[in-house]
Amino acid sequence: MKSFAHKPTLTGERVVLRPMVADDAEFMWRDIQDADGMRLTGTHGTFEREQIVDWCESRAQQDDRLDLAVIDRSTNAWAGEVVINEWDPDNASCGFRIALSADSRDQGLGSEATQLIVDYVFDELPVNRLQLDVFAFNPRAIAVYERIGFAREGVLRQALQWDGEFVDSIVMSLIRGDRR
Numbered sequence: 001m002k003s004f005a006h007k008p009t010l011t012g013e014r015v016v017l018r019p020m021v022a023d024d025a026e027f028m029w030r031d032i033q034d035a036d037g038m039r040l041t042g043t044h045g046t047f048e049r050e051q052i053v054d055w056c057e058s059r060a061q062q063d064d065r066l067d068l069a070v071i072d073r074s075t076n077a078w079a080g081e082v083v084i085n086e087w088d089p090d091n092a093s094c095g096f097r098i099a100l101s102a103d104s105r106d107q108g109l110g111s112e113a114t115q116l117i118v119d120y121v122f123d124e125l126p127v128n129r130l131q132l133d134v135f136a137f138n139p140r141a142i143a144v145y146e147r148i149g150f151a152r153e154g155v156l157r158q159a160l161q162w163d164g165e166f167v168d169s170i171v172m173s174l175i176r177g178d179r180r
Contacts, residue, residue, distance in 0.1 A: 003063065004125070005062075010068070010116045017068040019069070020060075020068060021059075036102065042135055042167075064087045084121060085097070092129065095130075096131065129173055149178060150172040154171045
């Protein structure tokens with residue numbers, strides 16, 4: 001069984017998930033300039049370019065999380081990132097998040113990337129529970145997660161304030177025994 005220290009490359013029909021590297025900082029920097037992407041992930045605040053460079057450079061050394069770049073196989077271009085984080089070894093659970101670049105959304109790349117990482121997590125890691133939060137204003141993502149097998153568990157009411165409005169966060173999970 002592999003651990004979070006192992007950084008795999010996962011290949012699907014349309015995407016490759018590969019370990020994040022320092023050169024990815026340029027693409028991540030571009031992504032955090034995308035207002036809709038920031039809204040979809042509920043990311044407030046500003047970042048310095050050097051913070052992003054340091055972040056990307058440090059991903060390979062992390063043994064309690066997995067950060068992978070999503071690469072579009074048809075163009076070999078950065079399409080976003082998938083992350084397995086918040087590892088809780090006592091309870092064999094962790095979190096999941098995905099963020100796609102503006103020009104990579106609505107093409108099915110996120111669906112395939114999500115399925116690839118879910119399969120890897122349950123086939124190769126000691127994980128029983130994978131959890132995510134998704135904002136109520138993102139029905140496309142909710143539909144993808146449900147198709148893959150995530151179940152709605154509850155709602156964190158008005159958990160995000162965005163542009164003066166409060167938005168619910170939907171908690172979803174996938175349990176090893178419930179996989180399709």
